[in-house]
Amino acid sequence: QKEVEQNSGPLSVPEGAIASLNCTYSDRGSQSFFWYRQYSGKSPELIMSIYSNGDKEDGRFTAQLNKASQYVSLLIRDSQPSDSATYLCAVKRGNDYKLSFGAGTTVTVRA
Amino acid sequence: NAGVTQTPKFQVLKTGQSMTLQCAQDMNHNSMYWYRQDPGMGLRLIYYSASEGTTDKGEVPNGYNVSRLNKREFSLRLESAAPSQTSVYFCASSERDRAGEKLFFGSGTQLSVL
Numbered sequence: 066q067k068e069v070e071q072n073s074g075p076l077s078v079p080e081g082a083i084a085s086l087n088c089t090y091s092d093r094g095s096q097s098f099f100w101y102r103q104y105s106g107k108s109p110e111l112i113m114s115i116y117s118n119g120d121k122e123d124g125r126f127t128a129q130l131n132k133a134s135q136y137v138s139l140l141i142r143d144s145q146p147s148d149s150a151t152y153l154c155a156v157k158r159g160n161d162y163k164l165s166f167g168a169g170t171t172v173t174v175r176a
Numbered sequence: 177n178a179g180v181t182q183t184p185k186f187q188v189l190k191t192g193q194s195m196t197l198q199c200a201q202d203m204n205h206n207s208m209y210w211y212r213q214d215p216g217m218g219l220r221l222i223y224y225s226a227s228e229g230t231t232d233k234g235e236v237p238n239g240y241n242v243s244r245l246n247k248r249e250f251s252l253r254l255e256s257a258a259p260s261q262t263s264v265y266f267c268a269s270s271e272r273d274r275a276g277e278k279l280f281f282g283s284g285t286q287l288s289v290l
Contacts, residue, residue, distance in 0.1 A: 069218070073216070097277065099278075101279075107283070107284075108266055108281035108282060108283055108284050109219070109266075109279075109281050110281070111278050111279065114278070153218065153219065155219075157277065162207060162209075162224050162226055162232070163221055163224070163234060163235075164221070164277070164279065166218040166219040166220075167218050168216050168217060168218040169218060
């Protein structure tokens with residue numbers, strides 16, 4: 066079983082819709098959760114981090130964490146063509162240096 | 177402000193050749209990392225350096241060596257390249273903010289081993 070699992074997609078959404086991305090993780094000791102965005106041919110960049118159960122909102126992005134279900138999600142509201150990218154879920158235990166990444170979900174926003 | 181700088185951007189090697197990937201950061205970060213990214217596999221940690229003078233193995237260290245030359249620089253060496261090492265390599269550094277850790281990535285090195 067992979068440590069971090071994501072649907073690879075592609076997830077195609079119309080412009081203005083909500084894109085919903087899901088991520089599950091296997092290590093119950095995980096304490097820090099991150100979403101990175103990676104445009105094609107570019108390096109990943111952090112867009113959201115979440116550490117407590119519940120929702121965290123930042124602009125058009127909302128991260129949701131449910132540690133009991135070992136599930137973290139990312140919602141992108143009012144999706145724009147510029148949101149077309151691969152979104153990587155990453156998970157970390159406590160003070161570990163090792164960040165475990167999922168394989169990513171590719172999102173395409175069609176105009 | 178350059179951030180994390182990696183060289184080279186592209187490299188083609190023949191099986192058995194050696195090379196060093198260079199990485200430097202100007203953000204005064206203590207921690208630096210080398211990841212490889214393969215289709216369908218996500219990013220996998222090769223080696224990391226929590227601070228100057230220390231290095232540790234990640235998930236996939238076999239076939240690689242690293243050197244933390246100083247606080248700014250962290251290099252990755254392939255002693256005898258194999259086709260299985262064809263990948264995109266990313267160097268990263270991190271800051272620890274109040275609640276966690278944010279990685280800053282270099283632009284990547286696309287390596288092909290023939």
